[in-house]
Amino acid sequence: MFIYYQIRNHHYRTEAVPAVTCPLCNHRGRMQMSILQKYTWLAGPMAPSAKYAIAWCENCNQYIPRVKWTDEMDTTYVQLKQGLRTPARLYRGLWVLPLLLVLLVGGILAAISISSGNSRANQAFVLDATLHPKPGDIFQVTHSAGQENFYTWYKVSRITADSVYMQEAKEHAVELNDLDDIPATASDFQSSEKSFSLAETRSLDGMFAKDENGQRAFDLVFGVWRDGKLHKKY
Template sequence: MIFYGTNGTHLRTEALPGTACPTCGTSNALKASLCSRYAHIYWIPFFPYAKLAVVQCGACQATWENKTLPAEIAPAVRTLKQQTRQPYWAWAGLLLVASLSVGGTLYGIHDTHTDEALLAAPRAGDIYTVHADSADMYSLLKVRQVSGNGVELVANDYQTDNRHPLADLNEPDKYSQEPFVLTRLDLQIMRRQGKLTDVDRP
């Protein structure tokens, strides 16, 4: 279950100089309090969506809220709103999502570059994650030795729907005893076709 909702926080309270109370006519007796309304998920503020104002006269105690502001004081309140920024923390949720997204993208780029470098210089013990012929199934290939352009591999006899099957399948008795050879170009082609999805070097 996702807990979400809205909340508010006080921004500032300021006098409205030069503005007379519409009820009692007293000058310089009005004060405006501004509040921010923001949306939250799991009580983490995500984004602000409104500034609300409450104006009160210190002389006669008359009070007006955001939608009932008299025309005489609305311009002063509007100016105060424009001069008041939303707090930075009210955007915390969106900033967190953006940071995680950017971090994940950068990690993916780094991981891709690392895989390409390892694939270009294979070594005995390297393990390749391969997308099996069956839909959404994955398995492993392990490099036994490298000789010139040829890479001797053994296939794992098992498959899993885990896209990162190393922990599930990388046990000696799960690999075939019959090796086969692919060229470095074969491996590069498999990579480009999406059949070879990851490279691990213990």
């Protein structure tokens, strides 16, 4: 992560200090002194450091290096800075950073909430599709009958009062993820139909069930392909 910050100067005051003698040219009466304070700027001012002064002489046009400062200059500096208080705004950034953090965390939580909202909406959509199937719907299912388990697709061919008739895909999916490759053509599905009771589907919360080869077979629905769009439960 790239953090952009600057060191900035807060200027308090610049004063003529005519009583002070320049230690460089020994001329008296043309000295100036400024009181400043450095602070960090990162999305706002923060972390002000100690105040400091710079002094220069308008007679010799030189800044006075700190090592050349006389006691007289030090005393003048202390007098000038008396009563100067670090303004509250130099700490304003201390509020800005936590605020940004709160916004960031809030944004992440909102995104999670939206995505789980989507998944709830998809679950509701898939459940509704199993209870109110339409011709052409293709369901992604896990078929279980006794020891037998596989992933496959059922395509709705027709619906009567309480039954949905579906054609199973000729080839099964090898893995769960392969179920998203929805078989595209009519010839991908068997011509024979399986029928399921919609009343039983409702009682099983959207799972298809029927007797098959002398035992109860169940099809757990993962998603439905309807009107050119895949709606997945998980």
